[in-house]
Amino acid sequence: MRLPAEAPRPGEAAATGLARMFVHTRVRICRETLREHYWNGRAGRLARREVCLKEYRGVWLVEARRGDAYGGSRSWWFDSQAEARRWLARCLDDGVGGWRRVDHP
Numbered sequence: 349m350r351l352p353a354e355a356p357r358p359g360e361a362a363a364t365g366l367a368r369m370f371v372h373t374r375v376r377i378c379r380e381t382l383r384e385h386y387w388n389g390r391a392g393r394l395a396r397r398e399v400c401l402k403e404y405r406g407v408w409l410v411e412a413r414r415g416d417a418y419g420g421s422r423s424w425w426f427d428s429q430a431e432a433r434r435w436l437a438r439c440l441d442d443g444v445g446g447w448r449r450v451d452h453p
Contacts, residue, residue: 380404385450386440393419399439399447401432408432412439 380402388397393416402409410432413421426432440447 380409382452384436385452386447387450388442388444389446389448392416397442399436401436403429410435410439 382402384401386399390396396415398413400411408426408429409423411421411423424435
């Protein structure tokens with residue numbers, strides 16, 4: 349099995365199985381920089397939502413998580429910060445509001 353050279357980009361098919369695990373693990377090991385983190389202000393397994401904007405070596409990542417530690421997450425990769433911020437705004441525009449920026453030291 350041939351592993352991908354880089355993470356999937358928007359519009360490309362996501363890797364599956366071992367390749368997908370490799371891409372996810374590679375980013376975690378490289379320690380991307382968290383730029384912004386938002387939370388919808390609700391607690392609970394079904395209601396909690398988080399959206400993060402991260403950057404690693406000029407590649408931007410928007411990650412949306414739902415629920416608690418066992419909830420799912422989706423990630424989108426972008427070549428520019430402007431594209432990533434547009435997608436971040438789209439994720440935060442859920443029609444309900446209440447999003448809070450989480451500050452990290």
